[in-house]
Amino acid sequence: MIKRRWNFHLVAVLFVLPAILLYTVLLINPVIQSVRMSFFSWNGIAQSPLVFAGLDNYKELLQSGEFWRALANVGKFLAVGFLLQMPVSFILSLIITSKIKAVRFFKTIFFVPVILPITAISIMWTFILWPTGGSLNSIMQLLGMQALIQDWLGDPNIVSITIPLINLWIAVGLNMIIFSAGMVSIPEELYEAAEIDGATGVKKVWNITLPLMKESIKIYSVLCVTGCLKVFDIVYVMTSGGPNGASDVPATLLYYSAFKYQKYGFASSIGTVILILGLAVSILINKFVNNDELNN
Amino acid sequence: MNKKLYKLRSLPVYILATVWAVINLYPILFTVISSFKNNDELFSSATSALSLPTSLRFENYVEAFTKGNLARCLVNSIFISGSSTFLVLLLASMISFVIARLSYKINNILLIYFTLGVMIPIHTTLVPLLKMVNTLHGQNNYLMIIVLYTTFNMPMAVLLIVGHMKSISKSMDESAILDGCGPLRLYGNIIIPLTLPAISTAGIITFLYVYNDLLFGVMFISNKSMYTITLGMLTFVGAKVTEYGPIFASIIITVLPMVIIYLLFQEKVESGLAAGAVKE
Numbered sequence: 001m002i003k004r005r006w007n008f009h010l011v012a013v014l015f016v017l018p019a020i021l022l023y024t025v026l027l028i029n030p031v032i033q034s035v036r037m038s039f040f041s042w043n044g045i046a047q048s049p050l051v052f053a054g055l056d057n058y059k060e061l062l063q064s065g066e067f068w069r070a071l072a073n074v075g076k077f078l079a080v081g082f083l084l085q086m087p088v089s090f091i092l093s094l095i096i097t098s099k100i101k102a103v104r105f106f107k108t109i110f111f112v113p114v115i116l117p118i119t120a121i122s123i124m125w126t127f128i129l130w131p132t133g134g135s136l137n138s139i140m141q142l143l144g145m146q147a148l149i150q151d152w153l154g155d156p157n158i159v160s161i162t163i164p165l166i167n168l169w170i171a172v173g174l175n176m177i178i179f180s181a182g183m184v185s186i187p188e189e190l191y192e193a194a195e196i197d198g199a200t201g202v203k204k205v206w207n208i209t210l211p212l213m214k215e216s217i218k219i220y221s222v223l224c225v226t227g228c229l230k231v232f233d234i235v236y237v238m239t240s241g242g243p244n245g246a247s248d249v250p251a252t253l254l255y256y257s258a259f260k261y262q263k264y265g266f267a268s269s270i271g272t273v274i275l276i277l278g279l280a281v282s283i284l285i286n287k288f289v290n291n292d293e294l295n296n
Numbered sequence: 297m298n299k300k301l302y303k304l305r306s307l308p309v310y311i312l313a314t315v316w317a318v319i320n321l322y323p324i325l326f327t328v329i330s331s332f333k334n335n336d337e338l339f340s341s342a343t344s345a346l347s348l349p350t351s352l353r354f355e356n357y358v359e360a361f362t363k364g365n366l367a368r369c370l371v372n373s374i375f376i377s378g379s380s381t382f383l384v385l386l387l388a389s390m391i392s393f394v395i396a397r398l399s400y401k402i403n404n405i406l407l408i409y410f411t412l413g414v415m416i417p418i419h420t421t422l423v424p425l426l427k428m429v430n431t432l433h434g435q436n437n438y439l440m441i442i443v444l445y446t447t448f449n450m451p452m453a454v455l456l457i458v459g460h461m462k463s464i465s466k467s468m469d470e471s472a473i474l475d476g477c478g479p480l481r482l483y484g485n486i487i488i489p490l491t492l493p494a495i496s497t498a499g500i501i502t503f504l505y506v507y508n509d510l511l512f513g514v515m516f517i518s519n520k521s522m523y524t525i526t527l528g529m530l531t532f533v534g535a536k537v538t539e540y541g542p543i544f545a546s547i548i549i550t551v552l553p554m555v556i557i558y559l560l561f562q563e564k565v566e567s568g569l570a571a572g573a574v575k576e
Contacts, residue, residue, distance in 0.1 A: 011479035012398050015390035016406070019450060022387070026425070026447040027413050033424035044427075088316075095313045100306050108559075109317045111566055112324070115558045117508035119526040120550045123533055124323040127330070127544075128345075133338075135326055135345035142346070169319070177570040219574055230417045233510055237530065251419040258423050259515075271420035278417050 031275065037268035044262045057269035067270070070248045073160050077228040077249070080164035081171075086220060088168065089175035094205065096176065097183045114173040122237035125166050129153050153239055156246035163247055167234055171227070175220055182216030183209060218285060225281045229274055250274050324551075331356055331544035338540050356541035357549065360532065364546050368521060369528030374553070376438065376524060377506040380445035384502045385495055387446065388453035392491075393483045395454075396461035397469060407458060413451030414575055422515065429516055436519040444516070445506045453498040455575045456568075460494030461487060497568040500561055504569070507554065525550050 038057050040050035061067050096107040113121060128135050129152035137149045152162045190208050199207065232251035235241055241248035241256060248256075250270055258267035330338060332349040333356075361367045391410075395403045425444075434440035464487065472486055488495070513527040523531065529550045533543050558565050 008398060008479045011483070012394045012400065015394045015483075019387045019391040019454070020406075022443065022447045023410065023413060023450060026428075026444060027416065027421060027451075030421035030424035030428070031416055033427075034420050037423060091312065092316060095309055095316075098306070098309055100309050100313070106313045106317060107566075108562060109320050112320060112555070112558065114569060115504060115508075115554045115565060116551045117510070117526050117554065119508075119510045119530055120547050121323070123529070123547055124327050128323055128326060130345075133345055135322075138345045169323075173320075174569055174573055177566050178574060181570065223573055226415075226417075230419065232419060237510070251417075254419050254422070258426075264423050264427075268423050271417075271423065274417050275420040279415060282415055 034268045034271045035275070037265055038272045039265075040268075041263075041265040044258075044264050050265075053265055057265045060266055061269050061273070066245055066248060066253060067250070069245065070250045070253045073247060073249050074228050074231070076160050077164045077167060077231060078225065080161070080168055081224040081228055082221075084165075085168045085172055085175065085224070086217075089172045089220070090179055092172060092176040093179035093183055094209070097180050110176055111173040113170045118170065118233040119237050121170055122166070122234050125169075126153065126238050129162065153247075154243055156243050159239060159243065159247045163235060163238060166238070167231065170234070175223070178219060178223075179213065179216050182213045186212050218288070222282055222285045225285075226278050229278050229281075327544050327547050331541060331548050333541050333544075335539055335541070353541060356539070356545040359539070359542040360546040360549055363537075363542065364528060364532035365520065365523070366525065366528055366532065366546055366549050369523045369525045370549065370553070372522060373507055373525040376442055376445065377503045379438075379442045380449065380506045381499050381502045383442065383446040384449050384453050385499050388450050388457050388498065389488060389491065389495060390483070392454055392457040392461050393487055396458045397464075397466075397482070397487055398479075407454075410451045410454045414455060418448065418511070422511075426515060434516070436517055436522055438522070441512060441516050444512055445509070449502045449505055452572055452575060453502060456498045456571060457491060457494050461491050464490050497564055497571065500557070500564055501568040501572050504554065504557070504565070 037050065039053060039055070041053045041057070042048070042050045092110050096103055096110065100106075129137075131137060131151040131154060134152075136152065140146065140148050150158050153159050186209060190212075191204055194204050194208055230251060231249045232255070235247055235249050235252045236255065239247045241252040251274065254267045254270040254274070257263045257270065326345070329348060330345075332352045332354075334349075334353060337347065337349055338344060391406070394400070395406055429435060429440060429444075432440070468486060468490075469482060472482055477486070507524075508526065509524075510526045510530070513524040517523060517527060520531075529546045532546045537543065
């Protein structure tokens, strides 16, 4: 054990202080302030005082259709996340851990969307999804599928599914890597043994890979739920929450409430709800993982 | 196994892989192709989105750089991302050194305290943060935005670096200290070099996160000469222009640095971003 000398104590204090100070003042403090402000109303002018509002902001939140619609839209992100994004990520990670040639080439291409700025991706897709002359609708026209041509971002019934699908396009690359980390840790002998027993490709995946990937699937679940609660950039850039709020998510609602409508207390109550939901989900799923390990 | 049979079996895998590769590359390819077109080639018919340009109009790029002021934005972004990354690595490696290598009772609490920061949704902090920045007159201030990016990216870096530092054998420190090595030399000459893999990972993902961010730019920068590249590109796209080619060029200019970094440090970027995500 290191003998503690005065110079070690001094360095320890000096090394810890800058990080702790910045982190506490600029990250933890705003979170506490945000929870506090959710019980006040404030007009956004730095010098003007906060007015205590009790639970008014939360009452308004629960009674506003906009907030429930934003939560419903998160629900659609979650539905796409679990019903489509997870299987696609899983299949991609099977591909990049398989023995086909050009694995490196495919892995690189599959991962590219993850590293691009979401702002740029959103603009690219906005042009592709353009109702007239956009390439998606043009391709459908060429293939004779006129019936499927849509105003992908302008139709309020469709936009709240279009955006989660673009989100899928962005996110699968990263989830593919997370799944493949779990996949390569499965011992090769298990597959060889199964082959001797006559198991084929799909059966091997179903009976060996999937059951042994519980941990990765739980990690994915936490990431997916917390990620869906935090969606912002893609909606902000592609539709600004429109048309008419149809694609709003809690984070964009918070942003517009605060910086467009100057309802800072109301915005803080949205922030507090996102915070609590996010922490609750992380803790719940983590607890679930721990219990499961104890049981085994 | 019969070789022919094996090849036949992998055919569906190739098909699936190719289909997804096409879906993945198409938007980027479409943007590259469009960036060389003029309006006529972009919009003349219903299917012109699928056609090729008749010549490579590099003037679209020149226009994006000049009219969109993107050269300046690119410099701003690289400066802000670079400075934030440097500060994150410096501060995170310092506190990680204490948490991972010097045995104080409070270390565990410190680590849990920083783990909290990774779980907090950034949007929860926005209103109080704006209030604070306005009180300090910190709008349009390089130092302010660099400090903010540093703070918000530090928790992740601490988790990554502490994890790696803890795995280094403790006997290393003991023998060094017996030889009369002080804390600063222990940090700078022994522990940091051994932690370089984690530090470089943290550095790459911090740079990437900061470069790709839009939100802090939108909130804290209104002065056009200070725009980051994402903000500059978005503004250029939203401005009423008559030619669309330069807009597509501006998207390519924005993504190119990230593509280059990814191609240079593939494995590092992949494992780093995955580790970053899992830590959340």
